[in-house]
Amino acid sequence: MDDQQAIQRLKRGDIGGLEILVARYQARAVRAAFLITHDELQAEDVVQEVFVRLYHKIGQFDATRPFEPYLLRSVVNAALNSTRRLRKQVSLDGDLRQVEQLLAQSLSVESEVDALQLQQQIITALAKLDPRQRAAVVLRYYLEMSEKEMAAVLDAPPGTVKWLLNAARARLRDLLGVERSAP
């Protein structure tokens, strides 16, 4: 059964449709939420909340739209709201650039151990970001949204989103020898 069929079942009041969607997308949804909340229990709670909300508002959902991007956008928003309620400890100088540098390093990592070390560093660096910046990273690099889509989700002017990502890319290139090679 594909997503559209599951949604149609749900629209008819069959909760089994939701069970199918949960089974299909809960893992990625929890990972997306975790990248923002940095707390496993909180991430699970966020995803549960999103699915419950989906159940109650499924009548408003356009079943012709792709479901996964819609779900993950909702998860990111809910995770962001959740972290606003429970403000995390953040470090002033651990910023978006650090995360992007680490992500960029992943392009040239060859050994498994280096990759795993980077993964831990990425999680650590993410933890130090303002939740909104964390959400920006997840939207851009995990959900692969455009800057315009990000601006809509983050309720920020496109210039703000552009600035964040531009500054990050600039810093990233400044540190990466591989990016300085001649075109």
Place this chain on the structure above:
Amino acid sequence: MNRKPYRDMLDSAAANSLSRHTDLWPGIAARIERKPLMSVIRSRPWAVILTALLILLALSGTAYALGRALGYIPGVGVVEVDVPPLRILAEPVTVEQQGITVTVSKVIADPTRTFITYRVEGIPFIEKQQPACLGLPELILPDGSRLENTGGGDGIPVLRDGDTLHFEVDYTYTPIPVGVMQVTLALPCAPTTGANASSLQVPLSLSPAPADYVTPVVEAPLAAATAAPTPDDQSTAQPVSRSGLQLEKVLQMGDAYILIGSFTDGGDLGAPLYMSTASDSEYLPRIEDAHGSPVPFKVREDLRPDPDWDVAYHWAYEVPASAAAPLTITVEQVNLRRYHIGSMQFDTGADPQNGQMWQLDQPVQLGAVQILVESVTFVGDGYTFKLSSDNLPEGVTPDADIANTNLSPYLSNDINVSSTFDGSGDTAQCTVTLTTQGASPPTGRLTVNWGLEELVPKTGPWSLVWSPAAP
């Protein structure tokens, strides 16, 4: 840059940090079937009354926290020490399981948080298999409830030692309830993650901290701090809103004062603020005593509050108590963020061919920076632009975005950006590629919007005058 590895890396990082794979469906189904609050009130009024009483109790405890004695612990910061007594790890604990050794060296529990430091050694590294213990640990209370992680993650990163890995890390969690002297650290230490993961349990015993465990800290009153007038004030009768230095807290610790405050954007800077307050920052202030002589100071990053993003940047400076008051703290300059946008157009014709190149040589002004868009090449699913500039900052590549007025303005949603940069010569050159990743790109007369962020110095000065309260 291809963004796919970014997504994969984030996905792996998240997956490996999750200690389990919980099926959320039972919880979701239960929540959907849960009764609304009003029906709970009607059916179980005693539960509502009990909840209200607990909330009142918690609120009164928060109020009571004001004025408690404080202490400083290096690497941890300021903690509350008196009621209830500060609890610390009774003694370092080492647990070994299947060759993995976990040593918990520090636990500090005050009414505001729980701080823990541990080291993991001997993590087996097996090719193609995830090493253990890299996930976020849990702190479990005797009743089985779990504390919430609130931050941390700093320490010694994962290092390889032969066939094993080791690392050291600290985390902070929500407070351990008063009276609880046992807690368990549960590390997701299994060679696999997900449903088969198991945790390595480290039982920890707490004890009251001895009196000399912390350096006593006294919070001093703030009444004597005033913002010094700036040159702008002399020409403005009544400034409505003003950016500048704000003193928020003063701690007296031994023979020094710790001045803690912020640089607040009052909305009159003209652009978003970019300011770092790290110890190696270019924005460090000048502190002078009553005679105008420089006062030596230290940046206390361990005592600096969390930032209020986009609103204020915080600082914490340690000054000797012997400095002749009043002290004047002055910041001469901050940087503002400005984003410049410029546009250009070119025409691909109706049917561009793969590899087809157009020589453009179009200048685009982005603030003080001028870029020359030398050429653009059709690459099948997008376009590669070749740029040069005499004054583009090293390592910086402008943003690019295509808008086609004949199509949806959201067309560029699906465009990815990649770029390379070569700043080795006097003229910087870079390429920017916009692709649709396989889909048909826009053709015809196209408008390209270029964007460049610039840090613009904003000079003050902004000053703050402070004197310690009279004894």
